[in-house]
Amino acid sequence: MKDYYAILGVSREATQEEIKQAYRRLAREYHPDRHPGDKAIEERFKEINEAYAVLSDPEKRARYDRGLLEGQSFREEDLFDLFAQVFGFRRGPVAPRGEDLEAVVEVELQDLLEGKEVEVAYSRLVPCQACGGQGGRRVACPTCGGRGVVESYHRGFFGTVVNRTACPHCKGQGFLLAEACPICRGRGRVAREERVRVRIPPGMDEGQLLRVPGYGNLGPGGPGDLYVRLRIKPHPRLKRQGADLIYRLRLGLAQAALGTRVEVPGLKGPIPLDIPPGTGHGEVFELPGEGLPHPGGRGALRVEVELTVPKKLSKRARELLRAYAEEVGEPVAPEGFWEKLKGFFRK
Ligand SMILES: [Zn+2]
Numbered sequence: 001m002k003d004y005y006a007i008l009g010v011s012r013e014a015t016q017e018e019i020k021q022a023y024r025r026l027a028r029e030y031h032p033d034r035h036p037g038d039k040a041i042e043e044r045f046k047e048i049n050e051a052y053a054v055l056s057d058p059e060k061r062a063r064y065d066r067g068l069l070e071g072q073s074f075r076e077e078d079l080f081d082l083f084a085q086v087f088g089f090r091r092g093p094v095a096p097r098g099e100d101l102e103a104v105v106e107v108e109l110q111d112l113l114e115g116k117e118v119e120v121a122y123s124r125l126v127p128c129q130a131c132g133g134q135g136g137r138r139v140a141c142p143t144c145g146g147r148g149v150v151e152s153y154h155r156g157f158f159g160t161v162v163n164r165t166a167c168p169h170c171k172g173q174g175f176l177l178a179e180a181c182p183i184c185r186g187r188g189r190v191a192r193e194e195r196v197r198v199r200i201p202p203g204m205d206e207g208q209l210l211r212v213p214g215y216g217n218l219g220p221g222g223p224g225d226l227y228v229r230l231r232i233k234p235h236p237r238l239k240r241q242g243a244d245l246i247y248r249l250r251l252g253l254a255q256a257a258l259g260t261r262v263e264v265p266g267l268k269g270p271i272p273l274d275i276p277p278g279t280g281h282g283e284v285f286e287l288p289g290e291g292l293p294h295p296g297g298r299g300a301l302r303v304e305v306e307l308t309v310p311k312k313l314s315k316r317a318r319e320l321l322r323a324y325a326e327e328v329g330e331p332v333a334p335e336g337f338w339e340k341l342k343g344f345f346r347k
């Protein structure tokens with residue numbers, strides 16, 4: 001790992017202000033514009049910016065101090081942008097990267113057990129073949145002479161200050177279209193249907209995004225990224241709760257009172273489960289390791305008992321229940337009571 005403190009020449013206890021001051025001094029000294037063609041200086045300049053990008057961000061700095069910041073890769077334009085940000089001016093035109101895109105992919109709950117490779121179909125913008133991505137016939141912008149930036153000079157404390165801004169006429173592009181391409185209507189890009197295979201990791205969460213670098217729209221500065229959003233098809237019998245799965249087991253009165261053996265729909269197939277006699281409504285049986293994978297292992301399958309009371313009973317079933325009620329001393333309504341009551345209200 002590079003020693004960012006040494007690169008900026010500050011101590012590990014340096015304050016944010018000291019870091020910023022060191023950076024301003026070094027970045028000015030090593031700016032490639034002052035040493036045209038010197039590769040060593042350019043490398044040093046990049047290092048200085050990289051060090052500042054990390055140390056000026058308290059969160060990144062803390063992670064770096066603990067040795068946790070993994071080999072972060074900085075894009076060259078980002079480092080130059082950082083310089084521009086600190087010194088408060090804009091560089092010339094930067095070829096913009098293509099836009100990021102989002103696509104939705106739907107998987108079954110079972111697919112999350114071991115992960116799954118899926119094909120994502122989506123549409124992205126690519127350079128128009130007809131005009132080679134130029135958008136038509138281009139002419140240099142007369143306002144900025146094709147440079148994309150306009151400069152204004154004013155005298156400041158340290159001498160003449162050059163203020164560069166994007167050319168308002170060509171919006172910083174440096175050119176204007178003399179004739180638009182009929183295929184892309186001057187946009188330089190057309191939509192193309194794409195397919196990309198991505199691997200859904202085990203236990204991935206609904207709504208989570210999976211980044212597929214380089215599969216976004218194509219821009220002059222390279223492609224953007226594609227983000228795949230995960231949607232999980234509802235399972236007919238299981239509900240997901242983090243890494244746990246919930247199954248509502250419906251039990252009849254006799255089953256709950258006398259005990260039974262049932263089959264619970266596990267993700268890999270039915271799992272036998274013994275229900276002991278005297279199981280009550282709302283009781284939960286936990287099957288550890290039968291849920292979804294998570295970093296520490298697998299969640300549980302939780303079986304929640306739902307006691308169902310019959311709405312309609314045969315004459316014989318009523319008689320048996322009545323005998324049962326008598327046996328255990330539960331007072332119940334006499335035979336025919338409810339029919340009589342209904343008749344009373346109808347009058
Ligand atoms: Zn212009």
Ligand SMILES: [Zn+2]
Pocket residue numbers: 128129130131132133134135136181182183184185186187188189
């Ligand atoms: Zn075109």
